Amino acid sequence: MYKVALGLTSGVGDVTTRQLISYCGSAAAVFKTPKGKLLKVPGIGPKTAEALLNKENIAEAEKECELAQKQNIHILFYTDPAYPSRLKNITDAPALLYFKGNADLNSEKIIAVVGTRKATPYGKHVTEQIVQELSAYPSVLVVSGLAYGIDIAAHKAALQYKVPTLGVMASGADIVYPSGHKNTAAQMEESGGLLTEYRIGTKPDAPYFPARNRIIAGISDAVIVVEAAITGGALITAEIANGYNRDVFAVPGNLDAPCSEGCNMLIRNHKANIFTGVKDLVYYLNWDQQAAPAKSKHTDQYEQLDEDSKKIVNLLQQNKEMLMDDLSWKAQIPVSKLASLLLTLELQGLLKALPGKKFTLS
Missing domain, CATH: 3.40.50.450 (Rossmann fold)
Structure with missing residues (x-):
């Protein structure tokens, strides 16, 4: 319901939705965050913050969810496992999809x-x-x-x-x-x-x-x-x-x-x-090749990581270097938690920090 409500909020587009989730941790948390803290999120101005505090959006979202259920339509938020992973990795991907x-x-x-x-x-x-x-x-x-x-x-x-x-x-x-x-x-x-x-x-x-x-x-x-x-x-x-x-x-x-x-x-x-x-x-597309992935020098360490840390490493394997904010929304890890995980991975020698809040694998 809260995920749908974000899409119904004036001034909140797909990119802003990802920013809000990144900073607040979840869609539900966004609507419980005080205005002062919302204004600290990049891209959120006074009008958008006020719109997020409007309870009418939540009521309308509830009706939308009920209608979807009646018509056997699945609403997929970009954090859901069933959301297309290929689509998730493009910058202008829809935050919300309707699937039947x-x-x-x-x-x-x-x-x-x-x-x-x-x-x-x-x-x-x-x-x-x-x-x-x-x-x-x-x-x-x-x-x-x-x-x-x-x-x-x-x-x-x-x-x-x-x-x-x-x-x-x-x-x-x-x-x-x-x-x-x-x-x-x-x-x-x-x-x-x-x-x-x-x-x-x-x-x-x-x-x-x-x-x-x-x-x-x-x-x-x-x-x-x-x-x-x-x-x-x-x-x-x-x-x-x-x-x-x-x-x-x-x-x-x-x-x-x-x-x-x-x-x-x-x-x-x-x-x-x-x-x-x-x-x-x-x-x-190499459909005729089923080669096993090359073994990394950090394979043994990787196997010992928790799921969130593995997400970070996997993303950095796919992208040579990434900004902290990009890592946050693609891995679906709040910035506050991500900072601690990145520091731990750096101390373990798995990644290194670059200027401008960028990170890459060691």
Whole structure:
């Protein structure tokens, strides 16, 4: 309830939410923190502090939670274990997600398949072929945007070949758009599902579509653009994916086909790898390699650490160096507790402090 209330509070966005959790320790603690202490949190001004003290937000959040329960919609806060871990690590990730279905949002392999709404028979055929090839691999989740064209072709192919598929929506989880895809969306919930950052009852709006594309890119290991014009949502998704350091692939097409101009441009500008089959994914994503991780010189010490300390070490293994605030919100450890853990790890020789409140592994 308190997690939802944060999202309903005026002046509190996704980044501010993470700052508040980092400094206060939990969503519930935020609403119990005195105004004076709230004002010490970076990004919190008098208006936002006053808004956090407004009890109406909590009452509205309670109604939202009750509605979600009635409609079998799961509300995922970014600190929840079921929240997509790939998405959590991007700077503009939604603090709150609404999920309907049974998909594992942290599947071992997550591939986004996107493209034009005006798909050609060739584009639909290639999309089906991609999903059919993916069905041979375990723990695959196919992601798309539930739109006309390539998106819905990907979802339908996934249903046909029994691959879990996730539709990322630009509306509330209870409003399927376009409405003609309601039956497909209902089938997707059985092994896949529907995901959105928008409140229940939210109708689709133009600005929501580009925003949802960052979720498609952020939740995936790779994005495949099957067909795309020179402008459009698929190219936005590809651009965002590149910014998130995700692998991007594009299916090449006829030079005189408008629906292939975007794909050919991505390949020409080195913003996408050429896609000739799922074998390309296997190669670039190392699906055929199951090598054991190299043993660290601190392996024995690592095994003796508590869970919070292991989180810190794992994050620093993934990132060469990190700011204290970034460590706090990504590890979900309050700054007050984090400082003590960092000092202990430094004394143990596992990490070292750098200027500017940055830390790195020793």
